[in-house]
Amino acid sequence: MSATVIDGFSVAASVRARVAAEVAALKAGGVIPCLAVVLVGENPASVSYVAGKEKALAEVGMADRSYRLPGTVSEAELLALISSLNADPSVHGILVQLPLPRHIDEARVIMAIDPEKDVDGFHPVSVGNLVIDRPGFLPCTPHGVIALLREAGINTRGAHAVVVGRSNIVGKPLALLLARRECNATVTICHTGTVDLPSITRQADILVAAVGSPRMITADMIKPGAAVIDVGVNRVEDPTAKNGFRLVGDVDFLPACEVASFITPVPRGVGPMTIAMLMQNTLQAAKNR
Ligand code: GUN
Numbered sequence: 001m002s003a004t005v006i007d008g009f010s011v012a013a014s015v016r017a018r019v020a021a022e023v024a025a026l027k028a029g030g031v032i033p034c035l036a037v038v039l040v041g042e043n044p045a046s047v048s049y050v051a052g053k054e055k056a057l058a059e060v061g062m063a064d065r066s067y068r069l070p071g072t073v074s075e076a077e078l079l080a081l082i083s084s085l086n087a088d089p090s091v092h093g094i095l096v097q098l099p100l101p102r103h104i105d106e107a108r109v110i111m112a113i114d115p116e117k118d119v120d121g122f123h124p125v126s127v128g129n130l131v132i133d134r135p136g137f138l139p140c141t142p143h144g145v146i147a148l149l150r151e152a153g154i155n156t157r158g159a160h161a162v163v164v165g166r167s168n169i170v171g172k173p174l175a176l177l178l179a180r181r182e183c184n185a186t187v188t189i190c191h192t193g194t195v196d197l198p199s200i201t202r203q204a205d206i207l208v209a210a211v212g213s214p215r216m217i218t219a220d221m222i223k224p225g226a227a228v229i230d231v232g233v234n235r236v237e238d239p240t241a242k243n244g245f246r247l248v249g250d251v252d253f254l255p256a257c258e259v260a261s262f263i264t265p266v267p268r269g270v271g272p273m274t275i276a277m278l279m280q281n282t283l284q285a286a287k288n289r
Helices: 008-028 044-060 075-087 106-112 124-131 140-151 171-179 197-201 253-257 270-288
Strands: 034-040 063-069 093-096 160-164 186-190 206-209 227-230 234-237 245-248
Touching: 008 044, 008 140, 008 270, 034 044, 034 075, 034 270, 044 063, 044 270, 063 075, 075 093, 075 106, 093 270, 124 171, 140 171, 140 227, 140 270, 160 171, 160 197, 171 186, 186 197
Parallel strands: 034 063, 034 093, 160 186, 160 206, 206 227
Antiparallel strands: 234 245
């Protein structure tokens, strides 16, 4: 079998086009949706993610307020910036790129963001709304995965979805979304304490890898005909590549294609969807005002 490769890049482009049309309508009414993007330090992956977000903001016609803080900035200074952005009515969404340097308490920073501007969906109020099925901002990567499954026509009802990874950003919220009535999947979460991981991943109709470990999901861990969603973005050294590194996912892609029915590539799979969903959340934040 050779899997259908899900083109996240083009699905994301159509989401952005829909957002852009709504942004134009809001602007005609005098509202310019605006996202404040805060980057602390110079982590190369974060610099690249933030550049992607800023490019998308320009494309959909939103205002972009960028803040670049040195890696030595104090937690108090960062909290003061967030407080001023919370109070600024022209800012609709606030995104603080993670991870933060070790001397800053990430949870405290996330909790300082006004939940009305929490377009990342990381604030405990947003997380709580997700848990109890109340409207609120959904975290962008899990929401992007659900949108990709829907666009690709992958059935989730009654499917066994196995999510490998229990992060706050992807694994846990994605498991909750898959178990929601709209998806109706039966969900298993695997993590570093899971005994005999391959025996569980081989039961998955939908297998999601969100671990951050290059090519750790090998073809023998995939049930024939499964849909495989690769959330991992790992930089591996490659002297033949332009910058000396290459991006690979958590799935060993080519052999996996021989077993799966659907698969997302890295890059151009889940990644562009994360950014598209961020645009959608920022639009929603502006409309909520
Ligand atoms: N770091 C990795 N993914 C994300 C994300 O979706 N949002 C933020 N703020 N930081 C991240």
